[in-house]
Structures are given as C-alpha cells and as structure tokens.
Amino acid sequence: MLERIARERVATLFLVTVIVLLLVGMAAPGFLSARTASIIWSNGLVLMLVALGIFPVILTRNIDVSGGSVLGLSAVTLGLTVNAGAPLPVGIAAALGAGAAAGALNGGLVALLGVPSIVATLGTLGLFRGVMLIATGGEWIEELPQGVKDLADKGFFGLSAIGIVALAVIVVVWLVLRTRRGRWIFAVGDNREAARHLGLPVRRIEFFAFVWAGLMYAIAGIAFAAQIGFVPNQAGSGLELRAIAALVLGGISLLGGVGSVAGVVIGVIFFTSIDTALVFLKIPAYWNDLIGGAMLLAVLLIDGRLRIALEARDRAARYRRGGTQPSKSRDLEEAA
Amino acid sequence: MTSVLAELGRVSKSYGNVPVLKGVDFEVRAGEVHALLGGNGAGKSTLMKILAGLIAPSAGRVSIGGAPLSPATPAQAQAMGLYLVPQEAHIFPNQSVLENICIGLPRRAEAYRTRIRDLIAELGVALSPDAKASTLEIADRQVVEILRGLVREAKVLILDEPTSALTPHEVETLFERMRALRETGHGLVFISHKLHELRAVSDRITVLRDGYVMHSAKMSESGDAEILAAMSPGVGALRERRADRARAERKTLEVTGLCGEGFVDISFDLHHGEVLGLTGVVGAGRTELAETLVGLRPRAGGKIALEGRPFLARTPREAVRQNVVILSEDRQQYGLFLDAPLFWNTSSLVHYLLPFVLRPSAERARFEGYRKTLGIKCETADQPVRSLSGGNQQKVLLSKCLAAKPRVLILDEPTRGVDVGARNDIYELIEQLADAGTAVLLISSDFDEVVRLSDRIAVMAGGHLVGALAGGSSTDEIAQLAFESKEAAHA
Known part of the structure; x- marks a missing residue:
C-alpha cells in the first residue's frame, strides 16, 4: 500500500483530488456537475499551458522563472497588433513570435553562454516585464476586438478554441516524450555528462526546451487575453511559481530526468480545483494562496516522509538478505 | 602486419x-x-x-x-x-x-x-x-x-x-x-x-x-x-614491506559482537600503534562496519570500547570528538568539498575547534604544515581541491583526517585512483602514524596493499569475519579466505 502511494504519485494525487472534490460536493450541493468540471478546465487553462511550457525545461534539470513575464509580453504583443488594426491571425503570429524569441534568448543564455538557468531567467523575468511596460507606456490594453474574446468562447463540445489547443498540446507533449528523441530530454536532466559522452546534442536539447517554453507562454498569453478581454500591466505575474509548484506536486523532479505529462495535468487540475472549490464554499478569494500553499506543503511533506520510510524499509530488506546467506554457512560450521 | x-x-x-x-x-x-x-x-x-x-x-x-x-x-x-x-x-x-x-x-x-x-x-x-x-x-x-x-x-x-x-x-x-x-x-x-x-x-x-x-x-x-x-624516475618500485614489529599490548579499540547493516557478530581488537588490514571482496560488509564504528550507520547490537571505556558514537561528530576518524572510500562524493579552498578542507573535520570569528591565517598555516609533511603539490592554499590531481586530492583528504588528531584512524581504500608516487608517500605516512601510536584500521580490496602495510590481517566475507592472518601472509592465503568463504556463503 505504502509502496503504491509513493511510487505512483500521479495516481495518488488523482485520488486525493477526487476525494477533495467529493468532500466539497457534500458540503456545497450542486458543486459536482459538468459545469464545475468545465469551469475548472477553463480556469486552469493558462496555468496548464505555462506548466506544460516549463515541464521540458525542468526535465533537462534547468529552471525557467520568466514564464509570467513572457506571458505578459506575448499578450501585449497580441493586443497592440490587433488594436492597431491587424487581422487576428497576424496578431496571434506576432504573439507566438514574441514568445519564441523570448524563449530563444533564455535558451541562448543558458545553452550557448552557459549562464545558470536560474540566474538567466531571473534576469529576463525583469527584462521581459520591462519591455512590455515600455511598449504599453505602463497602460492596460483594453477593448480587445471581439475576435480575440471569441477564442475563449465555448463551441465545439463545450470546449473553446484555446481549450482545444491546450488539449492538443498535452497530446503532443505526451507523444514527443515517447519518441527516441523525447527520451534524450530525460537523459540530459538525469546525467548531463553521460549524455554528452554518448554524443547527444545536449546544448541543442536545452535550447529547444527553452524555445518550446517561450511558445507555450505565448499561447498562455493569448488564452489569458481572450479569457478576460483586456491585458493588465501585471498580466501573468507570479504564474511561473504556481506552475512550478503544480509540477512538483505532480511528481516532476526539480533535479531533472523524472516526470510525466499525466503528472503535469493532474498537478494543475489539483491546484485549480482547490481554487474553484473555495469559491463554492464561499471562502473569500484572498484565502486562496494560504490554502493552496498549505495543501502543497502537506502533500509534499507526506510524500517525502513516505519515501524516507520506504527507503529505510528497502535498506533493511537488502541487509537482511545479505545477512541470511552467511548464517547458512554458520549452520554448516556448527554441523561440521 | x-x-x-x-x-x-x-x-x-x-x-x-x-x-x-x-x-x-x-x-x-x-x-x-x-x-x-x-x-x-x-x-x-x-x-x-x-x-x-x-x-x-x-x-x-x-x-x-x-x-x-x-x-x-x-x-x-x-x-x-x-x-x-x-x-x-x-x-x-x-x-x-x-x-x-x-x-x-x-x-x-x-x-x-x-x-x-x-x-x-x-x-x-x-x-x-x-x-x-x-x-x-x-x-x-x-x-x-x-x-x-x-x-x-x-x-x-x-x-x-x-x-x-x-x-x-x-x-x-x-x-x-x-x-x-x-x-x-x-x-x-x-x-x-x-x-x-x-x-x-x-x-x-x-x-x-x-x-x-x-x-x-x-x-x-x-x-x-x-x-x-x-x-616516475627516482621513485623505483613500491617500497618493501617493513620488518615485523612487536605489537603493543595496549588495546585502543575493542569491538565485541558488533552487528549492523550488512554484517553480523564482528569481534576484533585494534592495538596501539598497529595497522590492522581489513580485507575481502566488495559487498563483504567492510565499509558498513567502518561507518557503523563512527556513527554514520545505526548499530544493531554489540559493544565497542575505546581505551577501555565504552564507546558509542551516534553521529560522526561524537566520534571525531573522541578522535575516531574515518577516511571515506569515495573522496569525490563524501570526502572533499571540491570547490572550496584547500585550507578549508583541511579544517573541515575540526570545524568545531575553530574560533567563532574565523582566522584564515591560522588555517592556512595549518594547511601549510600538512602540505610539507604530505608533499601536496599545489600553487596556493586558496585554490579549489578540484584543480588538483587525484593523488594530491587524496593527500588533502588525509590532512583533513590528521587535523582531528586521530587515536583510531579508519582508512577506507586510501589509495584508490592514486598513482605510484603518491601511493608510496601515503604508505610511508601510514607507517609513520602507526609508529607514533595511532591505531590504524586499513580497509582495502588490494591484497598486495594489505600485505604490504598490515601488522595483522582480518578477512571479511558475506558480513562475517571469516579469518585472521598474521602480517606478511601471502595474497593467496587472503584470496582463498575471501573467495571460498564467499562461495560457501552463497551455497
């Protein structure tokens, strides 16, 4: 039992999420409905996209804390271009381009210049936010055209356009990680020197992880703008830390080389479910951070203790095995 | 061709x-x-x-x-x-x-x-x-x-x-x-x-x-x-084994019926000024035994006495305070702070003896002393350990152990990845330490090394002490004990 819980983090977290939802459902009738599910999905969309962006970066044992700023920068790029009269596809392309360029800058600093990723992205975190503020003169971008807002409108089977894109991204990441090259991403994070020895293009893999992250933040920025219909000057601020927390919760190791897409998805859904449940329980929104943080700590603490207990048990078992073999030989001596 | x-x-x-x-x-x-x-x-x-x-x-x-x-x-x-x-x-x-x-x-x-x-x-x-x-x-x-x-x-x-x-x-x-x-x-x-x-x-x-x-x-x-x-011109072959010496009667360490992770019922005495070779094959439980002695692993049973008084180290800190010191077999992972200056490493085991406000000049002087006695080749006391060759890194590791003034010095594979020149220096040092009264427990898988240095030899296999040999025994005798006991254990 213990073993299952510790070894299958994703399944356990899924169970915990279900239990929490059921409990909330009992306390607040009407909570358990397709409508709530749809709310959780759309509330979690932006976080999901940011998390899916950071995911490969963390797998390669790097970190990217510039996600919130890149999101803001991309949303502003979209807003400025479409408000200047450009057609929506052009706006979207510009936003994606901004995200990819930001990612390439991060990737270049880390993979080509060898700057530690935490240092590089802390720097660009401020840099990108600054570029965004200068571009807007510190103003909010309001009155986005209807076309942008339509992207968040439910259409196809209750899914919005950006919802479908997010689903597609989940499938793409899942598929890519199952390929031969996908495994390289794990390998770089697991043992960078070994990957280099085996001739894997380590720097290129790291670079592309960051570019991918930038692209995902850009899609998250578009989703963000579509959902709320305007772009505040602090758009996305702090989101990267929530995304990293969700990843950790979903069993993605910050030491690299370990994690699954299912873990990303369930980690994000767990976080969003709690926020949504609090609304139903009529707990003021300013409680969200405290409760979310406490839940994260609780899960990680329990998980950590379980692992330690399990390791101690494995160790004891290993030495018991080692000890039984010689005891036989002692029997032989006694018999002799 | x-x-x-x-x-x-x-x-x-x-x-x-x-x-x-x-x-x-x-x-x-x-x-x-x-x-x-x-x-x-x-x-x-x-x-x-x-x-x-x-x-x-x-x-x-x-x-x-x-x-x-x-x-x-x-x-x-x-x-x-x-x-x-x-x-x-x-x-x-x-x-x-x-x-x-x-x-x-x-x-x-x-x-x-x-x-x-x-x-x-x-x-x-x-x-x-x-x-x-x-x-x-x-x-x-x-x-x-x-x-x-x-x-x-x-x-x-x-x-x-x-x-x-x-x-x-x-x-x-x-x-x-x-x-x-x-x-x-x-x-x-x-x-x-x-x-x-x-x-x-x-x-x-x-x-x-x-x-x-x-x-x-x-x-x-x-x-x-x-x-x-x-x-290496001038070094010649490894130095010969020194002559047998009379063993001091004073027992520094007495281990009775010690059990722990990976070994059972181990008893031996370690005398003042003696080098006791502890050998066997990998997995015999030697490192586990050593780590239990200094409190790195839990003890399951048995008694240890240090100079006649009960000795129980629950943490390595307690062991060091009583001058029982271990040199780890893996210097990169457990022994050295690779990016820290040489002199920091030398002081690292006795950090509790340092004054509240550090005096780097005193620490450098301490390192300088060891640099001379051990013949560490380096440019300054401030360069990181990582910049030294394997043999010199090992000598820095030794200086760290010596700084704790060991009464009992446990050396776990002290010459792994060390070249002949540095190996000779280390052998010489071990002999000097023993002559000065330190009780040395030498753990090594290199039977030649064990024969070369030990006054007595103990062989472990499958977690048991399977034999004791006099110093100067042949490597064949050791191999026979180490392998045959292992095979018996698997039978």
Missing part, C-alpha cells in the same frame, strides 16, 4: 598556457591490447578524450579507421567505431539498463533488445535489461558502459581504469572479456595504475610523463624497472 584501427599523430593540447600533451604519437591495432600508463596528471585521460572526440586537440592528427576524425565530437568518434569507457561509468539512474545502453542510437531501444541479450550472454554477466540503473553495483555499471560500446559496433574500446572499483575476482573476469574481444579483432586501450594488471593482458605498452611519450614498446620486451623509470 596488423592493421591500425585508430591513430594519434603529434597531438598537443594546452589549457591556457599550460601544456598537457606535447606531441604524442599513439596507435591502436586490431587484435591488440595497448596499455597506457602514467602518473596522475601525465595526460592519459586528456589523450584518450581527444581520441574519443570529447576534447579538441590544439595541434596534431586524430584518425579512426584510416579517416580523420571530423568533426571532433563524441558522436562522430562513435560512428567511426570508437568507444571510450570512462573511469566512472556514466549512467542515467532513472532509466532502465536497456535505455541506458541504447540512448543516442538511431533506433528505439526495443529494437536492440535481442542483440543486447546476446551480448550479455556472451560476456557471461548477470544483468537484467529492465532493471533500473540506479540499482546497479559499480561493476555492473561498468558492464553497461562496455555494452554501450559493443552495441555501437565499436572496433576500438578504451577502458579508462576499469579495475579501480573491482575486486580481484571481477578483474579476472574483465580480463577474460578483454581477451575475448581481442580475439575477435577489436583493438583495446587499457589504462591502469597497476603494472601487474597491465602485464596480464596487454600486448604493447606506452608510458606517458608530463605530456611526452617516455616509453613505447611490446609488453614482453619491457621490464618492470624500465617502465617504472619511464613513469
């Missing part, structure tokens, strides 16, 4: 202004094992990394299979049929053995499963392709590296100190595999510090010193003295 599989011509390499290789010629021929010998810092590893495409040479030619290595990348070298098995196996702990072997290959891992199963059978090893790599023993990790080379159809395999973590029995198995590879027309480069190992399998020997080739000839035509002189 045998064909040349890989060749280095007039290869030079400098880091900044420091030349490491100064025009080295080297070749690997089909069906030959080429021994490469040299002290720490002689340039062996650099030379092999150049051949494997991991480092670009400053000047000179590199060719594999008759064609120049271009571009100089590991992927290209592997594609041209050369694989470097590094000293410390590079594994991906979170992936399976199969994935570890196949990563970087053009097809998916599953496509190579049968081929790898065949290779595992050919090598005669017990290794499951589906085991998680983090569960593998050191020797098996090395097998994973060799398999990587074989799956890549490498004609040239470079083995960088493959025996340093192996027991004599495993070494013999490795040699058989190497001979088998030689028969099938592979060319091998074998790097080791141990001359008798090189002699056992090699056809040709090249000795490097200070970036030059000092000697290169057929193994059968090279005498030991000639080789040693080429490697």
Whole structure:
C-alpha cells in the first residue's frame, strides 16, 4: 500500500483530488456537475499551458522563472497588433513570435553562454516585464476586438478554441516524450555528462526546451487575453511559481530526468480545483494562496516522509538478505 | 602486419598556457591490447578524450579507421567505431539498463533488445535489461558502459581504469572479456595504475610523463624497472614491506559482537600503534562496519570500547570528538568539498575547534604544515581541491583526517585512483602514524596493499569475519579466505 502511494504519485494525487472534490460536493450541493468540471478546465487553462511550457525545461534539470513575464509580453504583443488594426491571425503570429524569441534568448543564455538557468531567467523575468511596460507606456490594453474574446468562447463540445489547443498540446507533449528523441530530454536532466559522452546534442536539447517554453507562454498569453478581454500591466505575474509548484506536486523532479505529462495535468487540475472549490464554499478569494500553499506543503511533506520510510524499509530488506546467506554457512560450521 | 584501427599523430593540447600533451604519437591495432600508463596528471585521460572526440586537440592528427576524425565530437568518434569507457561509468539512474545502453542510437531501444541479450550472454554477466540503473553495483555499471560500446559496433574500446572499483575476482573476469574481444579483432586501450594488471593482458605498452611519450614498446620486451623509470624516475618500485614489529599490548579499540547493516557478530581488537588490514571482496560488509564504528550507520547490537571505556558514537561528530576518524572510500562524493579552498578542507573535520570569528591565517598555516609533511603539490592554499590531481586530492583528504588528531584512524581504500608516487608517500605516512601510536584500521580490496602495510590481517566475507592472518601472509592465503568463504556463503 505504502509502496503504491509513493511510487505512483500521479495516481495518488488523482485520488486525493477526487476525494477533495467529493468532500466539497457534500458540503456545497450542486458543486459536482459538468459545469464545475468545465469551469475548472477553463480556469486552469493558462496555468496548464505555462506548466506544460516549463515541464521540458525542468526535465533537462534547468529552471525557467520568466514564464509570467513572457506571458505578459506575448499578450501585449497580441493586443497592440490587433488594436492597431491587424487581422487576428497576424496578431496571434506576432504573439507566438514574441514568445519564441523570448524563449530563444533564455535558451541562448543558458545553452550557448552557459549562464545558470536560474540566474538567466531571473534576469529576463525583469527584462521581459520591462519591455512590455515600455511598449504599453505602463497602460492596460483594453477593448480587445471581439475576435480575440471569441477564442475563449465555448463551441465545439463545450470546449473553446484555446481549450482545444491546450488539449492538443498535452497530446503532443505526451507523444514527443515517447519518441527516441523525447527520451534524450530525460537523459540530459538525469546525467548531463553521460549524455554528452554518448554524443547527444545536449546544448541543442536545452535550447529547444527553452524555445518550446517561450511558445507555450505565448499561447498562455493569448488564452489569458481572450479569457478576460483586456491585458493588465501585471498580466501573468507570479504564474511561473504556481506552475512550478503544480509540477512538483505532480511528481516532476526539480533535479531533472523524472516526470510525466499525466503528472503535469493532474498537478494543475489539483491546484485549480482547490481554487474553484473555495469559491463554492464561499471562502473569500484572498484565502486562496494560504490554502493552496498549505495543501502543497502537506502533500509534499507526506510524500517525502513516505519515501524516507520506504527507503529505510528497502535498506533493511537488502541487509537482511545479505545477512541470511552467511548464517547458512554458520549452520554448516556448527554441523561440521 | 596488423592493421591500425585508430591513430594519434603529434597531438598537443594546452589549457591556457599550460601544456598537457606535447606531441604524442599513439596507435591502436586490431587484435591488440595497448596499455597506457602514467602518473596522475601525465595526460592519459586528456589523450584518450581527444581520441574519443570529447576534447579538441590544439595541434596534431586524430584518425579512426584510416579517416580523420571530423568533426571532433563524441558522436562522430562513435560512428567511426570508437568507444571510450570512462573511469566512472556514466549512467542515467532513472532509466532502465536497456535505455541506458541504447540512448543516442538511431533506433528505439526495443529494437536492440535481442542483440543486447546476446551480448550479455556472451560476456557471461548477470544483468537484467529492465532493471533500473540506479540499482546497479559499480561493476555492473561498468558492464553497461562496455555494452554501450559493443552495441555501437565499436572496433576500438578504451577502458579508462576499469579495475579501480573491482575486486580481484571481477578483474579476472574483465580480463577474460578483454581477451575475448581481442580475439575477435577489436583493438583495446587499457589504462591502469597497476603494472601487474597491465602485464596480464596487454600486448604493447606506452608510458606517458608530463605530456611526452617516455616509453613505447611490446609488453614482453619491457621490464618492470624500465617502465617504472619511464613513469616516475627516482621513485623505483613500491617500497618493501617493513620488518615485523612487536605489537603493543595496549588495546585502543575493542569491538565485541558488533552487528549492523550488512554484517553480523564482528569481534576484533585494534592495538596501539598497529595497522590492522581489513580485507575481502566488495559487498563483504567492510565499509558498513567502518561507518557503523563512527556513527554514520545505526548499530544493531554489540559493544565497542575505546581505551577501555565504552564507546558509542551516534553521529560522526561524537566520534571525531573522541578522535575516531574515518577516511571515506569515495573522496569525490563524501570526502572533499571540491570547490572550496584547500585550507578549508583541511579544517573541515575540526570545524568545531575553530574560533567563532574565523582566522584564515591560522588555517592556512595549518594547511601549510600538512602540505610539507604530505608533499601536496599545489600553487596556493586558496585554490579549489578540484584543480588538483587525484593523488594530491587524496593527500588533502588525509590532512583533513590528521587535523582531528586521530587515536583510531579508519582508512577506507586510501589509495584508490592514486598513482605510484603518491601511493608510496601515503604508505610511508601510514607507517609513520602507526609508529607514533595511532591505531590504524586499513580497509582495502588490494591484497598486495594489505600485505604490504598490515601488522595483522582480518578477512571479511558475506558480513562475517571469516579469518585472521598474521602480517606478511601471502595474497593467496587472503584470496582463498575471501573467495571460498564467499562461495560457501552463497551455497
């Protein structure tokens, strides 16, 4: 039992999420409905996209804390271009381009210049936010055209356009990680020197992880703008830390080389479910951070203790095995 | 005339202004094992990394299979049929053995499963392709590296100190595999510090010193003295074992019926000024025993007395305060702070003796003292340990232990990865310590070393103490005890 819980983090977290939802459902009738599910999905969309962006970066044992700023920068790029009269596809392309360029800058600093990723992205975190503020003169971008807002409108089977894109991204990441090259991403994070020895293009893999992250933040920025219909000057601020927390919760190791897409998805859904449940329980929104943080700590603490207990048990078992073999030989001596 | 599989011509390499290789010629021929010998810092590893495409040479030619290595990348070298098995196996702990072997290959891992199963059978090893790599023993990790080379159809395999973590029995198995590879027309480069190992399998020997080739000839035509002189003039062979000495009656450490992780019912005495050799094969429980003595592992039962008084260290700190000190077998992982200055490392075990506000000048002076007695080669006391060669790192590690003024000094594999020159220094130091009254527990898998240094020898197998021998016993006697007991344990 213990073993299952510790070894299958994703399944356990899924169970915990279900239990929490059921409990909330009992306390607040009407909570358990397709409508709530749809709310959780759309509330979690932006976080999901940011998390899916950071995911490969963390797998390669790097970190990217510039996600919130890149999101803001991309949303502003979209807003400025479409408000200047450009057609929506052009706006979207510009936003994606901004995200990819930001990612390439991060990737270049880390993979080509060898700057530690935490240092590089802390720097660009401020840099990108600054570029965004200068571009807007510190103003909010309001009155986005209807076309942008339509992207968040439910259409196809209750899914919005950006919802479908997010689903597609989940499938793409899942598929890519199952390929031969996908495994390289794990390998770089697991043992960078070994990957280099085996001739894997380590720097290129790291670079592309960051570019991918930038692209995902850009899609998250578009989703963000579509959902709320305007772009505040602090758009996305702090989101990267929530995304990293969700990843950790979903069993993605910050030491690299370990994690699954299912873990990303369930980690994000767990976080969003709690926020949504609090609304139903009529707990003021300013409680969200405290409760979310406490839940994260609780899960990680329990998980950590379980692992330690399990390791101690494995160790004891290993030495018991080692000890039984010689005891036989002692029997032989006694018999002799 | 045998064909040349890989060749280095007039290869030079400098880091900044420091030349490491100064025009080295080297070749690997089909069906030959080429021994490469040299002290720490002689340039062996650099030379092999150049051949494997991991480092670009400053000047000179590199060719594999008759064609120049271009571009100089590991992927290209592997594609041209050369694989470097590094000293410390590079594994991906979170992936399976199969994935570890196949990563970087053009097809998916599953496509190579049968081929790898065949290779595992050919090598005669017990290794499951589906085991998680983090569960593998050191020797098996090395097998994973060799398999990587074989799956890549490498004609040239470079083995960088493959025996340093192996027991004599495993070494013999490795040699058989190497001979088998030689028969099938592979060319091998074998790097080791141990001359008798090189002699056992090699056809040709090249000795490097200070970036030059000092000697290169057929193994059968090279005498030991000639080789040693080429490697480090003035040192000669390892010094002879000193004469037997009368054992002091004073018991420093008495261990009675000690049980713990991986060993049961261990009893022995360690006398004042004595070197007690504790040997056996890897997994015999020696390191576990040592770590239990100093409080790194929990004790399950039994008694320990230090100079007649009960001794119980629950943490290493308590042990150090009573001057019971261990030198860890893995200096990189457990012994040294690699990026910290040399003098920090020397003070690190006695940190609780340092004043509240540190006095670096006093610490530097302490280091300076040890630098002289141990002969540590360095530029300043402030350079990081990482910048030193293996032998000098080991001496810094020793200085750390000595700073704690040990009454009982436990040395776990004190000369692993250390060249002959530094090894001699360390042997001499151990003898001086014993003469000054320190009780030394010497743990080593190198039977020659144990015989060379010990006043008495204890052999462990499968967690038991299986025998005690007098100093000066032969290595055969030790091997018999260590292996036969092991086999009995498995029966």
